[in-house]
Amino acid sequence: MDTAKIEQIIDKHHCEASALIEILLDIQNELHWLPPEALERVAARLQVPVSRIQHTATFYKAFSLVPKGRHEIHVCMGTACHVRGAQRVLEVVENLTGIQAGETDEEMKFSLDTVNCLGCCALGPVMEIDEQHLGKLAPAMAADLLKKYE
């Protein structure tokens, strides 16, 4: 873990306790997870109890306390997508990747998560892989789409 980067992020937010969430978001975006050492460092520098850091890091679902895979799949489960069959798409993706939503596979290839609305409802059912949107999905399309990822 790049400790210098963590210090930089904390400095950017002037080491303010109220900027805790912004700091954790920056660390999450940089490292794709929140390593325990990073949380310890943040607690120490911000003078915030570890229990509050822990609560914050587990309360907000943008954060992950475990490392993510090379490719992050987010299947939208918003109401519009749900009504258009998102649940079935999710099930097929779970089958194909061998993991459930919230998990990462053993080879660290895919991380699968559900997300509650990406805001592109016209494309529903939609999923996002590596921040690229794949829309108008049907369960049968999933296999071909996932094959493209190493």
Add this chain to the structure above:
Amino acid sequence: MPRINSPAELERLRQEILSKRDPDRPRVAVCAGAGCLATGAEKVIAAFNAEIEKQGLSAEVTTKGTGCPGFCERGPVVVVGPEEICYLQVTPKDVPEIVAKTLKENKVVERLLYVDPAKKERAVHESDIPFYRNQERNIIGNNIKIDPKCIDDYFALGGYSALAKALFGMAPEQVIDEVKKSKLRGRGGGGFPTGVKWEAARATPGETKYVIVNADEGDPGAFMDRAVLEGNPHSILEGLTIGAYAIGAHEGYVYVRQEYPLALANVSLAIRQAEERGLLGRNILGSGFDFTVKVHRGAGAFVCGEETALILSLEGKPGEPKPRPPYPAAKGLWGRPTNINNVETWANVPLIINRGADWFTGFGTEKSKGTKIFSLVGKIKNTGLVEVPMGVTLRDIVYKIGDGIPGGKKFKAVQTGGPAGGCIPEQHLDIAVDFDELTKVGAIMGSGGMIVMDEDTCMVDVARYFLNFLAQESCGKCSPCREGIKQMHRILTDITEGRGKEGDIDLLEEIALSTRSASLCGLGKSAPNPVLSTIRYFRHEYEAHIREKRCPAYACKELVSYYIDPEACGACLLCMKRCTSDAISGGRNLIHVVDQVKCNRCGTCFDVCPAKFGAVIRLSGEPVPGAIPEELRVVVRKKAATQEAAKEAR
């Protein structure tokens, strides 16, 4: 870029910008909202730039990526000015033709136009398209005219003139009076009179006060705020600054959910631009009024759309709502008087200041004035953002603007208000959509999400879906919400999976009552709404699931079987090939059979079976017929069979 030091300078700058823009010159506007970007708008913009350069037209034609105009179903959307010719579902391949025909020869590319299904004619101009024609697009209508990254575009439309008017021509109390007179009600879901809220914050003593834009937009299926914040960020900043002046706040926040990276980028850029030009920061426009704005990201918590939770999030804490009283107007961020409003509420403020409260009250109903942007999504042909005056009927929104249900399916319900809302059935389609009318039928306006559902949607599953969502999003602090939602969800899951029992509906209603009455915040209090409203209008579906283990919509996996009718099967191999769990056996002339054990109920076979066979049947609440004997599995080709029958008949 130089600071603008007075309203006079602002007007001079505006005239300068306008004088350089010939309204008759051709221009290309391509929607660059998140939805169209996801369908390739960036490549379309690049294609236009390349082709226009290639044709030597760069000096005359401007191309820009704009804010979202709302017709999301047909994106990428391109509007070619000055005639405002609207092309839909444009791909890079279409661009050379558009440039050659429309830009050079002033001719229309017919095949890219909207076809009015009723009149069977093509609509040339944006204003001809029924989707747009039936709207009143006071706010979102500006999106297609603005490149959100270009402040000059906002100036060209009159931007910041309302701020100048407020700062130099009105006392803070007068601003509040005007907003009160307009009867603007909060657009985030609460529907509380905005002017009254501002007045309360102003009245609380204290030097330090805050104003906040709530751009958390957590309702799944609602993306109105995204479009406005992405597409016209300066309008929000202008509204916010006017509000700050009225209340006496000098610091503001824009709280944006982190799932909206483009909105975050555009509003952050807009803030920097406004600061540069002296429209934010110290001594705004030379008025002596100071106001700074910071952007803060959400981190994936629907509950942070609730005011007190949002405030806690800004303070770097978990978003566990606080009891009210005290209200944020008295004690909010850091214990100071704070005013939070939704994005759309703020967007209305410059319009009200410029055009007056009387103009605003000209739209809408007695108690719900102005227009509202709705996101019309789900089982609807014209998915997108729709802005109408309050009081338009649900029927008009769904059919006149939305063009009805795709696939010839039957309308079943519209769900409004997100997870706090309710489902409105066909018998109420003629209600006038406003705050109070929606409440009367057991729904709420919410932030404006409208999910259309058809005959294939199971209403018990819809209730289960919302409770599943709320179980994930509840902060968990208070037991009626945490336990109540968990238990209601459990019961609904049992019902949808065939384990429902007599008495479940009564139990749901009893848990709903304590959850609604005793919960700490709005999330818990409104959590029972989807359950209660679906029981109210679709009790028969609940009873079918419980008593007959039958799902009338054939949606609940555990209660549905897919069966191939041997009489109808044409043995075309299509369902076999597409089956996602290898559950279908058969061959070229061998009737296909679904292995009920392997089948995962994905429904693909039902979707792909050719219409001429229509052999896949969904069964629910009845047993799957036994297998036919192997000898009879051979397909007799229908054509030959009917010829035989015709021969015999003669």
Add this chain to the structure above:
Amino acid sequence: MSEVSLEIDGKTVTAAEGTTVLDAAQGAGISIPTVCHHEKLEPFGGCRLCTVEVDAGGRTNLVAACVYPVQQDIVVRTRSKQIDGIRKVLTEQLLAYAPESEVLQKLAQEYQANKDRFAREPSFCILCGLCVRYCAEVKKKDAVGFIDRGPSREISFIPEIAAKECWDCKECFPLCPTSALQAAFVLMRSLTSLGSSHREEVRT
């Protein structure tokens, strides 16, 4: 501090501005049931057993007495068919976690709650927050906190702090309304996950 006059269960009560309805009632000899309340701690408003009806400004609202501030001329009812029905369901929901809790059994008796109404939960903790809040507000050690949200919410000890502080303290254990077992169990589990080097430290 000005005084406020209000009505609780038909009785006229005066209390200082800023007092909660719960405290004002207590002062007048009217008891309202609570689970998550403690006089040494800031009111939490989590269990909602103290829900009461308040008539104010022409409307009737259901509020938590432990956090609702007294106001001039409000009318409060601490018992009614509606309130009793709510307290019954809330008690039943918590009994699913800790049917043997004395506090909950007393409530069950008063409100005719059935401990078997809801399926038994595999945890004793009713998330009243007394241990968390005591450690934060009184001991100022923050050795135990909440994690996650919704039905997944739990209490969690911070192993490094707990190893240093908890064995000599344990002041939160008797506060636990369900049983000291939960606190002790969670504490033990988190300490044994510390690793042997830490365990050496604990022994010395």
